[in-house]
Amino acid sequence: MAHAYTPGLKVSEKTIVRKERRLPLKGKVLVNVGDILEANTIVAKTELPGNVQTLNLAGKLGVLPGEIKDYMLKKEGDPVEKDEVIAESKGMFGLFKSQIKSPIKGSIETISGITGQIILREPPIPVQIDAYIDGKVVEVFENEGVAVEAVATFVQGIFGIGGETKGIIKRIVDKPSDPVTPDVIDESLKDRICIGGSIVTKEALNKAVKVGMKALVVGGIDDYDLKNFLGYEIGVAITGQERKGITLIITEGFGKMSMSQKAFSLLSSVEGKKASVNGATQIRAGVMRPEVIIPIKGESAENLEVKAPKGLEAGDLIRIIREPYFGLIGKVIELPPELQVIETGAKVRVLTVQTEDGKQITLPRANVELIEE
Amino acid sequence: MNQKNDLKRIIATDCGSTTTKAILIEKRGDEYRLVVRGEAPTTVEAPFEDVTRGVLNAIREVEELTNTEILEGEKILNPSNEKKGVDIYVSTSSAGGGLQMMVAGVVKQMTAESAARAALGAGAIVMDVIATNDKRKDHERIELIRRLRPDMILLSGGVDGGTITHVVHLANLIAAAEPKPRFGSGYDLPIIYAGNRDARKEVKEILSEKSALSIVDNLRPVLERENLRPSRDKIHELFMEHVMAHAPGYKKLMKWTDVPIMPTPGAVGLLIEKVARKENIEVLGVDIGGATTDIFSVFQGVFNRTVSANLGMSYSISNVLAETGIQNIMRWVPFEIDERDLRNRIRNKMIRPTTIPQSLKELMIEQAIAREALRLALIQHKRMAVGLKGVQQERTISDAFAQTATGASLVNMMTLNLVIGSGGILSHAPRRVQAALMMMDAFEIQGITKLAVDSIFMMPHLGVLSTVHEKSATEVFDKDCLIRLGTSIVPVGQGREGEPAISVRIEGNEYNLKYGDIKLIPIEQGKKVKAEIVPSKRFDVGKGRGKMIETELEGGVVGTIIDARGRPLVLPEDPKKRREHLDKWFSELNLYPSN
Numbered sequence: 001m002a003h004a005y006t007p008g009l010k011v012s013e014k015t016i017v018r019k020e021r022r023l024p025l026k027g028k029v030l031v032n033v034g035d036i037l038e039a040n041t042i043v044a045k046t047e048l049p050g051n052v053q054t055l056n057l058a059g060k061l062g063v064l065p066g067e068i069k070d071y072m073l074k075k076e077g078d079p080v081e082k083d084e085v086i087a088e089s090k091g092m093f094g095l096f097k098s099q100i101k102s103p104i105k106g107s108i109e110t111i112s113g114i115t116g117q118i119i120l121r122e123p124p125i126p127v128q129i130d131a132y133i134d135g136k137v138v139e140v141f142e143n144e145g146v147a148v149e150a151v152a153t154f155v156q157g158i159f160g161i162g163g164e165t166k167g168i169i170k171r172i173v174d175k176p177s178d179p180v181t182p183d184v185i186d187e188s189l190k191d192r193i194c195i196g197g198s199i200v201t202k203e204a205l206n207k208a209v210k211v212g213m214k215a216l217v218v219g220g221i222d223d224y225d226l227k228n229f230l231g232y233e234i235g236v237a238i239t240g241q242e243r244k245g246i247t248l249i250i251t252e253g254f255g256k257m258s259m260s261q262k263a264f265s266l267l268s269s270v271e272g273k274k275a276s277v278n279g280a281t282q283i284r285a286g287v288m289r290p291e292v293i294i295p296i297k298g299e300s301a302e303n304l305e306v307k308a309p310k311g312l313e314a315g316d317l318i319r320i321i322r323e324p325y326f327g328l329i330g331k332v333i334e335l336p337p338e339l340q341v342i343e344t345g346a347k348v349r350v351l352t353v354q355t356e357d358g359k360q361i362t363l364p365r366a367n368v369e370l371i372e373e
Numbered sequence: 374m375n376q377k378n379d380l381k382r383i384i385a386t387d388c389g390s391t392t393t394k395a396i397l398i399e400k401r402g403d404e405y406r407l408v409v410r411g412e413a414p415t416t417v418e419a420p421f422e423d424v425t426r427g428v429l430n431a432i433r434e435v436e437e438l439t440n441t442e443i444l445e446g447e448k449i450l451n452p453s454n455e456k457k458g459v460d461i462y463v464s465t466s467s468a469g470g471g472l473q474m475m476v477a478g479v480v481k482q483m484t485a486e487s488a489a490r491a492a493l494g495a496g497a498i499v500m501d502v503i504a505t506n507d508k509r510k511d512h513e514r515i516e517l518i519r520r521l522r523p524d525m526i527l528l529s530g531g532v533d534g535g536t537i538t539h540v541v542h543l544a545n546l547i548a549a550a551e552p553k554p555r556f557g558s559g560y561d562l563p564i565i566y567a568g569n570r571d572a573r574k575e576v577k578e579i580l581s582e583k584s585a586l587s588i589v590d591n592l593r594p595v596l597e598r599e600n601l602r603p604s605r606d607k608i609h610e611l612f613m614e615h616v617m618a619h620a621p622g623y624k625k626l627m628k629w630t631d632v633p634i635m636p637t638p639g640a641v642g643l644l645i646e647k648v649a650r651k652e653n654i655e656v657l658g659v660d661i662g663g664a665t666t667d668i669f670s671v672f673q674g675v676f677n678r679t680v681s682a683n684l685g686m687s688y689s690i691s692n693v694l695a696e697t698g699i700q701n702i703m704r705w706v707p708f709e710i711d712e713r714d715l716r717n718r719i720r721n722k723m724i725r726p727t728t729i730p731q732s733l734k735e736l737m738i739e740q741a742i743a744r745e746a747l748r749l750a751l752i753q754h755k756r757m758a759v760g761l762k763g764v765q766q767e768r769t770i771s772d773a774f775a776q777t778a779t780g781a782s783l784v785n786m787m788t789l790n791l792v793i794g795s796g797g798i799l800s801h802a803p804r805r806v807q808a809a810l811m812m813m814d815a816f817e818i819q820g821i822t823k824l825a826v827d828s829i830f831m832m833p834h835l836g837v838l839s840t841v842h843e844k845s846a847t848e849v850f851d852k853d854c855l856i857r858l859g860t861s862i863v864p865v866g867q868g869r870e871g872e873p874a875i876s877v878r879i880e881g882n883e884y885n886l887k888y889g890d891i892k893l894i895p896i897e898q899g900k901k902v903k904a905e906i907v908p909s910k911r912f913d914v915g916k917g918r919g920k921m922i923e924t925e926l927e928g929g930v931v932g933t934i935i936d937a938r939g940r941p942l943v944l945p946e947d948p949k950k951r952r953e954h955l956d957k958w959f960s961e962l963n964l965y966p967s968n
Contacts, residue, residue, distance in 0.1 A: 024553065025553070049551050051512065051515070051516070052512065052515055052549040052550075053511070053512055054511040054512070054545075054546075065538065109549060110545060110548075110549075112541060112542075112545060114537060114538055114541045114575060115538050115539075115541050115542045115545065116538075117542065117545070119545060119549050121549070158724050158725070159720075159724045222713055222716075222717065223713070223716040223717050223719075223720045224712075224713050224716055227716075233691070233694065233695035234691055234695070234720075235683055235689075235691055235692035235695045235696075236683050236688065236689055236691070236692050237688065237691065237723050237724060253717075253720070253721045253724060253725070254716070254717035254718075254720035254721050254724075255714075255717040255721070281724075283688050283723065283724060283726060287417060287422070321721075321725045321728055322721070322725070322728040322729070322730075322731060322735070323718065323731070323732060323735055324731065324732050324735075326721070337437075342731055343731060343732050343733055343966075344730055344731065344732070344733055344735070344736040344803050344966075345803030345804060345965075345966050346729070346730075346736075346801065346803040347803075348729065363731055364728075364729050364731055366414075366727050366728050366729045367728045367729065367731060369725070
């Protein structure tokens with residue numbers, strides 16, 4: 001089985017990171033190919049159509065739907081101010097007129113002679129997107145956005161909550177096995193992207209939000225604590241929209257799990273540097289994992305060789321991602337092609353790995369992931 | 374593709390959300406048989422983000438196992454000769470992550486409900502239903518459409534010749550929301566109008582410039598009749614064109630196949646419908662996947678399909694927890710487990726969906742979760758399977774109002790003849806009896822019912838193949854696909870512990886079960902035996918309380934399971950007592966190696 005393939009998370013000291021920054025609707029791109037940008041630079045902007053309100057004019061005037069056009073003082077497309085009179089009944093002998101005022105500032109979207117309703121639209125809502133990472137514009141998508149590229153230290157997590165944010169990296173524990181508890185969090189961590197160890201408690205997470213920490217990267221979290229922190233159960237793993245005042249990135253999984261030594265060392269080595277992080281996770285189509293990106297100043301993408309993804313082979317370093325050996329790191333010794341019977345009685349494809357303490361374990365091939373550069 | 378009648382070798386794949394499965398079928402003599410199956414993880418994940426990688430890997434495994442050359446580089450060799458190539462390649466897919474739709478109709482219980490049924494029948498997730506009597510304000514409806522960003526909207530409303538005003542109002546709301554599709558700004562959102570034909574002109578004026586509008590026949594042309602097929606077909610067509618085409622690598626895959634790729638649930642449904650028609654029986658089929666659980670049924674000759682979009686064993690496993698609650702999952706676990714530990718295990722399966730249970734305890738936990746996913750999916754199915762008669766539904770107005778209020782369902786577990794289980798957790802259960810009991814527990818099967826599983830999960834492949842070459846699909850289905858597990862005999866009723874519940878006489882042997890007992894009687898596959906079944910006076914096996922039934926039982930790889938645990942199935946509240954019960958039942962059936 002030369003083609004066995006198990007996706008792994010990227011933990012790379014130096015790689016090329018490319019980010020596409022697209023507007024939700026067509027708009028204006030503000031930068032050019034070759035521009036060197038800071039993460040906060042606005043790269044494109046547009047206007048989202050304003051909210052709309054309906055008004056039952058026929059009902060308010062006591063006329064038939066087909067007649068409302070006769071009473072309108074404004075046409076479709078006309079701007080209106082809040083409380084401006086937009087329709088008026090004729091009244092009797094010029095008296096007892098009823099006037100209908102606009103409930104909002106905006107414009108008249110439609111006047112329907114069929115429903116007797118008019119739709120008013122509020123002014124457009126401006127939307128702008130930034131570069132997200134320090135880097136260079138390598139492509140412009142006309143009226144839509146840009147691609148920004150940087151040579152960066154790049155660490156992917158397995159699950160996260162909260163969206164994009166930027167800040168300075170700060171390590172807050174000594175070892176990858178250390179938990180993040182409230183006592184390691186103080187006011188000095190305001191606006192920081194903090195690197196923790198094996199688990200974060202609910203109390204620590206609440207304190208992190210209180211002191212204004214921008215993001216926390218940690219090995220694990222107890223699901224019960226996450227549920228209490230969010231206030232609801234996560235159903236399908238599509239996250240990133242949470243507004244809890246912090247972006248949280250889990251690198252290993254749920255429960256107490258030491259952050260992989262490689263990720264911990266790498267993130268510790270960039271302490272004090274500026275990072276862009278995003279907790280957005282989507283495990284279904286269009287897979288998205290949370291990420292920590294630390295652009296390396298002065299590095300050029302041209303000189304960097306990026307390894308093509310490959311299949312699992314003997315000698316590869318893997319991580320076990322399922323009980324009962326969850327979290328152990330090992331080296332692939334053998335990939336026997338025959339199916340083997342495991343404890344459950346199932347016949348599956350297996351592999352043999354040697355763990356860091358020298359022990360050899362045979363386990364389902366589906367339960368390991370490649371540690372990728 | 375070679376001439377249809379001249380197919381010698383067939384390769385078929387199903388790209389599931391977790392695994393891509395390939396099967397090779399060959400004509401040997403006069404008959405078609407399954408040769409081998411290969412599989413590989415579905416590669417929508419980084420770094421490949423291309424569904425065809427998984428397809429190639431699965432086909433390469435087939436090549437290795439059969440020593441037959443099928444690929445030349447990344448091209449499928451077609452046509453075949455003695456040693457290499459295939460004559461046709463077909464595929465199904467559910468790797469796009471599902472179709473998410475919003476539906477709208479004038480009256481919630483009438484056209485809006487019909488629209489929801491059409492969308493569900495086509496395999497969609499219905500994100501929300503908008504109706505003029507849904508008690509929302511207009512701005513709330515508009516906000517909802519904007520926020521949910523569906524893949525597609527189905528707008529219905531009004532019988533032909535009926536209200537135009539309300540339909541136009543709904544169209545205006547949709548237009549005002551300027552909805553954008555989930556997959557970015559590159560294309561217009563598909564909207565299907567299937568309402569009052571007299572409002573078509575107005576709807577077109579309002580929506581044609583702001584969306585990709587399609588108009589089909591009214592799905593409720595008169596109050597007494599539904600006509601869902603045109604809407605379903607259009608949804609299917611737009612799904613392939615707009616939504617699936619955005620799954621990574623999908624455009625390439627569409628070029629490789631000889632016939633259009635079918636959504637996995639569509640193909641499975643097709644096959645189950647054929648089985649029911651052929652044998653003239655009532656069938657319940659289930660396909661429990663990583664992201665979704667689909668239920669198919671044929672009751673009183675009526676085919677129904679529902680898709681429980683967020684009930685599955687990997688991507689959606691956490692949603693099973695969210696919907697049923699941790700206690701309902703823990704009640705099926707036969708050992709003591711800390712709630713926090715169980716929660717974390719479920720979440721870890723969600724974030725690493727391709728892993729499999731290695732230890733027995735992990736297997737038991739997954740099978741406990743599967744019971745709940747299946748149970749919830751059947752509840753949803755019962756709610757929607759209310760009286761569709763194929764394409765058209767004849768119903769009185771009062772029935773139409775009554776259906777939601779009473780939930781009157783076509784699904785009748787007592788008259789059900791055959792249950793077919795499909796999907797990894799059932800098809801790959803290490804012991805077949807595990808699949809049998811999971812289905813019996815989750816569906817609370819009643820009376821006398823045959824049980825089967827899709828042997829190695831090839832119903833989707835055979836479903837799509839049957840659209841172009843029925844002979845090969847039918848032959849492989851009969852001989853290689855369906856594994857007959859046996860028959861379950863389940864008296865309905867409640868008793869007191871230790872009280873006699875049922876007596877079954879098979880080939881001169883008499884089996885007397887007390888309330889709370891379960892028993893497995895091996896009857897080998899292919900064998901049919903006469904049985905005399907006598908429930909005690911509190912119990913019913915189909916003909917009424919205490920009424921005897923003489924019938925023929927079909928054997929299978931498991932045999933006959935007599936289940937006198939009572940229906941509804943009630944597990945003891947006390948955790949220790951409950952575990953003792955589970956232990957007893959599992960041991961009796963020799964469910965797990967340690968038992």
